[in-house]
Amino acid sequence: MHELSLALEVCRIAEEVLEREGGRSIRAIGVEVGDDAGIEVESFRFCLEALVSEPPFVGGSAQLLPGVGSALRLAYVEVDDGRPDN
Amino acid sequence: MAVRTIEVRERVMARNDGFAADVRRVLTDAGVTAFNLVSSPGSGKTLLLERTLEALGEELGIAVVTGDVQTQNDADRLARHTDRLVQAVVTGGACHLDARQITDALHAIDLERTHLLFIENVGNLVCPASWDLGEAAKIVLFSVTEGEDKPLKYPKMFRMAEYAVLNKVDLLPYLDFDVSLAVANAREVNPELRFFFTSARTGEGLDPWFDFLRQQVRVAAVP
Numbered sequence: 001m002h003e004l005s006l007a008l009e010v011c012r013i014a015e016e017v018l019e020r021e022g023g024r025s026i027r028a029i030g031v032e033v034g035d036d037a038g039i040e041v042e043s044f045r046f047c048l049e050a051l052v053s054e055p056p057f058v059g060g061s062a063q064l065l066p067g068v069g070s071a072l073r074l075a076y077v078e079v080d081d082g083r084p085d086n
Numbered sequence: 087m088a089v090r091t092i093e094v095r096e097r098v099m100a101r102n103d104g105f106a107a108d109v110r111r112v113l114t115d116a117g118v119t120a121f122n123l124v125s126s127p128g129s130g131k132t133l134l135l136e137r138t139l140e141a142l143g144e145e146l147g148i149a150v151v152t153g154d155v156q157t158q159n160d161a162d163r164l165a166r167h168t169d170r171l172v173q174a175v176v177t178g179g180a181c182h183l184d185a186r187q188i189t190d191a192l193h194a195i196d197l198e199r200t201h202l203l204f205i206e207n208v209g210n211l212v213c214p215a216s217w218d219l220g221e222a223a224k225i226v227l228f229s230v231t232e233g234e235d236k237p238l239k240y241p242k243m244f245r246m247a248e249y250a251v252l253n254k255v256d257l258l259p260y261l262d263f264d265v266s267l268a269v270a271n272a273r274e275v276n277p278e279l280r281f282f283f284t285s286a287r288t289g290e291g292l293d294p295w296f297d298f299l300r301q302q303v304r305v306a307a308v309p
Binding site: 002005006009010012013014017021023027031032036037038070071072073074075076077078079080081082083084 | 088089090091092093094095096097098099100101102180181182184212213215216242
């Protein structure tokens, strides 16, 4: 439950970034998780993967990155502009 | 498709911590000391608060916010000991309180009549450690029926707390619980931890706890 509420907050921040950047969808996110973040990593990954399978997420990729100490941060968001490649 | 990677590096707890900062500012301005009471289920948080309300309720303005996954049982128990509002937050399954819920609860509390605010968190020694509620300090309870290694099993909670209450000491004659080992384990993860040894049931050890609360209120009083 704790992991789900944190995963929801990650997705909320990612959607803010999407809106700010004027993108159409999110292809991937990366989240830094420290050893002392108080998170069960596999449960957190499970929650994130479930959430990024729904729009505005497309492609369903959530990468967990090693962080320092209690770090828990949304590290990056891959935003798709929805425009064709040049 | 044009895919761009945006570097964000935003802390996931940032929004909660913003609410917590607001709560802390409001409470500090009002001269209210807030303690976030955390423990595993059944350690005696509610009974300790009942005894505290009985002993200090008329002397100090004490408000309580209780968090429970389901039911208002704790709030109902506490309300019998005070004419002041006891705010119940039913988390509906969530394993902790967050600072937004405390912000909402504060709206219903008369802070001008309040010196001391207890936030009785959801019984859980894991998740509440990560959530700042705007409190002055976390107080972790554990009891002599739980094993001396609780601090080692849940180090983050004992590290985040400034005070520890070892409760149910009236049961020590019937148990093999080693108090000095429990304290040593707690101080291994947090050398600064200050202890109280209580039986909320019999009243043993509650006077130092009450004196501590009186002192905290004096320190926080708005001049």
